[in-house]
Amino acid sequence: MNPMGTKKLGIGTAIVLLIVCVSCVFPLFWMLIISLKTKTQTYDPSIWFFSPTFENYKNVFANRHALDYLRNSSIVVVLTTLFSIFIGGMAAYGFARFEFKKKENKAFWVLSLRMLPPMASVIPIFVMASLLGVLDTHLVLIICYMLFNIPFTIWMMRSFFEEIPLALEEAAFVDGASRFQVFMKVILPLATPGLIATAIFCIINSWNEFVFALFLTSADASTLPTTVTLFLSVSGVVWGEMSAIGIVTIMPVLLFAMIVQKYMIRGLTFGGVK
Amino acid sequence: MIRSYFQKKPHLVYIMPAMIILGALTFIPTLFLYVLSVSDYELGYSSFNFVGLDNFIRLFSGRDPEFWYSVMISLGFMVIVTVVELLLGFWLAVLLDREFKLKFLVFACMIVPIAMTPSITGQVWKLMMNAEYGVLNYFLQFIGAKVIWLSGENAFWSTVLVDVWQNTPFVALIIYAGIRSLPSDPYEAAAIDGANRLQIFRNITMPLLWPMILLAVIFRAIDSLKTFDIPYSLTQGGPGSATEFLSLHVYRLGFAQTGWVGRSAAVSVVLLILTTVISMILIRAYRKGVENKG
Numbered sequence: 001m002n003p004m005g006t007k008k009l010g011i012g013t014a015i016v017l018l019i020v021c022v023s024c025v026f027p028l029f030w031m032l033i034i035s036l037k038t039k040t041q042t043y044d045p046s047i048w049f050f051s052p053t054f055e056n057y058k059n060v061f062a063n064r065h066a067l068d069y070l071r072n073s074s075i076v077v078v079l080t081t082l083f084s085i086f087i088g089g090m091a092a093y094g095f096a097r098f099e100f101k102k103k104e105n106k107a108f109w110v111l112s113l114r115m116l117p118p119m120a121s122v123i124p125i126f127v128m129a130s131l132l133g134v135l136d137t138h139l140v141l142i143i144c145y146m147l148f149n150i151p152f153t154i155w156m157m158r159s160f161f162e163e164i165p166l167a168l169e170e171a172a173f174v175d176g177a178s179r180f181q182v183f184m185k186v187i188l189p190l191a192t193p194g195l196i197a198t199a200i201f202c203i204i205n206s207w208n209e210f211v212f213a214l215f216l217t218s219a220d221a222s223t224l225p226t227t228v229t230l231f232l233s234v235s236g237v238v239w240g241e242m243s244a245i246g247i248v249t250i251m252p253v254l255l256f257a258m259i260v261q262k263y264m265i266r267g268l269t270f271g272g273v274k
Numbered sequence: 275m276i277r278s279y280f281q282k283k284p285h286l287v288y289i290m291p292a293m294i295i296l297g298a299l300t301f302i303p304t305l306f307l308y309v310l311s312v313s314d315y316e317l318g319y320s321s322f323n324f325v326g327l328d329n330f331i332r333l334f335s336g337r338d339p340e341f342w343y344s345v346m347i348s349l350g351f352m353v354i355v356t357v358v359e360l361l362l363g364f365w366l367a368v369l370l371d372r373e374f375k376l377k378f379l380v381f382a383c384m385i386v387p388i389a390m391t392p393s394i395t396g397q398v399w400k401l402m403m404n405a406e407y408g409v410l411n412y413f414l415q416f417i418g419a420k421v422i423w424l425s426g427e428n429a430f431w432s433t434v435l436v437d438v439w440q441n442t443p444f445v446a447l448i449i450y451a452g453i454r455s456l457p458s459d460p461y462e463a464a465a466i467d468g469a470n471r472l473q474i475f476r477n478i479t480m481p482l483l484w485p486m487i488l489l490a491v492i493f494r495a496i497d498s499l500k501t502f503d504i505p506y507s508l509t510q511g512g513p514g515s516a517t518e519f520l521s522l523h524v525y526r527l528g529f530a531q532t533g534w535v536g537r538s539a540a541v542s543v544v545l546l547i548l549t550t551v552i553s554m555i556l557i558r559a560y561r562k563g564v565e566n567k568g
Contacts, residue, residue, distance in 0.1 A: 009373075013369050014374075027399065119500060124305075144299075210506070211502055225392075249394050254385075264388070
């Protein structure tokens with residue numbers, strides 16, 4: 001039974017959905033096209049067929065240090081994800097399996113951290129980091145990204161842990177296992193798909209993060225999203241290179257997003273919608 | 275003694291590390307932000323004075339018209355973007371709620387905007403919205419139209435357009451998930467009672483979908499209020515200060531043009547309070563809805 005009406009795909013709906021698909025993909029497609037054009041071709045949008053050139057990609061890697069940005073992004077993203085998954089996963093188990101005072105208030109405090117404007121925390125962190133001399137290091141970004149990755153992990157993993165039947169744990173307790181052994185040997189293996197999905201969302205969110213990276217890094221630890229600062233002036237923008245580095249930035253996240261497509265809604269709503 | 279304390283409260287071992295890290299990462303910077311906001315600290319100067327509430331008095335006495343303009347367009351942007359994305363997302367979700375073979379392809383396409391790095395999104399659209407060489411005007415010329423997308427009067431609406439492009443699929447996915455999980459019993463009962471479609475929609479569908487809709491509103495309203503990435507790479511707050519949302523105002527005041535960290539801290543305190551109040555209202559409504567449902 002379908003509550004909302006007809007189930008068939010009419011021709012009108014099909015056309016609307018086709019338009020939706022095209023408009024979703026078009027900017028990506030257009031960026032790809034521009035990145036494969038020569039400099040003069042980029043100024044003429046009427047050229048659709050041309051022999052592609054990889055000049056822009058070569059320039060981006062040779063002259064614009066794309067490899068350094070890529071390396072910085074990878075280091076920061078991998079380390080912050082590992083720490084967040086470990087610390088947040090433990091807390092998620094605590095929230096999923098124990099009853100304690102003001103549990104929901106604590107959980108919603110964690111959720112409210114997701115709402116903090118990064119612009120408000122980045123100013124004091126910038127001043128503190130410059131006093132401590134850790135500006136423009138991977139470390140400061142790794143720590144800052146835990147600010148949104150740990151809350152995400154807690155809510156996401158909590159929803160996965162709560163799906164694991166209690167009976168499985170109780171069976172292990174009867175066999176004489178300790179609580180921590182149960183967590184490591186029973187719960188974590190069962191929650192592996194959830195752990196992987198959560199990790200991938202942490203990777204995507206950290207990879208795309210812009211405000212902290214813009215403020216706290218300048219040269220040595222800059223990540224890929226900050227490359228937009230290279231192309232801010234309107235006149236004399238090298239559109240080809242700009243698009244090439246854009247493609248380099250978004251391809252990994254697109255790939256990851258396709259992998260976790262099944263968990264997409266859950267990941268986007270902090271485990272709120274399954 | 276510590277051991278027995280932890281035995282009495284076994285959950286602490288699990289949640290303590292996360293709570294301590296999150297607490298330290300939020301309380302210390304927030305405290306420091308308040309300290310900065312009552313100082314005249316400037317970038318590059320080592321000494322600074324406490325100036326009391328001067329920074330706030332400047333904001334609220336109307337001596338800083340740009341600040342009020344930022345507040346107005348930020349709130350306007352939040353409302354417009356949330357409403358448009360909600361309506362479009364709802365419509366899209368209803369359209370998707372039927373069976374067809376290529377559905378997976380539609381979802382795959384919708385993931386592109388969701389996953390795309392927001393700062394890069396702004397950049398691509400800057401390319402496409404270029405008045406002379408942009409592809410949007412190339413398409414428009416076929417119907418004899420031309421739009422200066424990033425001019426003073428259009429830049430705000432162009433930013434809205436880009437945000438709608440990036441986030442409508444997200445709203446659509448949430449509401450789609452909600453529609454898919456609707457139970458069928460109330461509808462059967464309604465059909466037996468002879469309710470019409472409008473009554474069914476108003477009395478059954480809306481209440482059941484309400485938590486999902488609220489969830490989408492929470493995420494979209496808060497995220498659009500603090501928007502930074504897209505306008506930063508699309509317009510840099512310009513032309514002039516046409517699209518200088520609060521976050522961009524903070525950035526320009528404290529870091530981009532002038533080094534007035536003290537004053538920009540005061541503006542971000544305002545931003546922080548605005549987001550906190552709005553998210554508290556929305557989260558409270560959401561909790562009520564969820565906990566009533568059981």
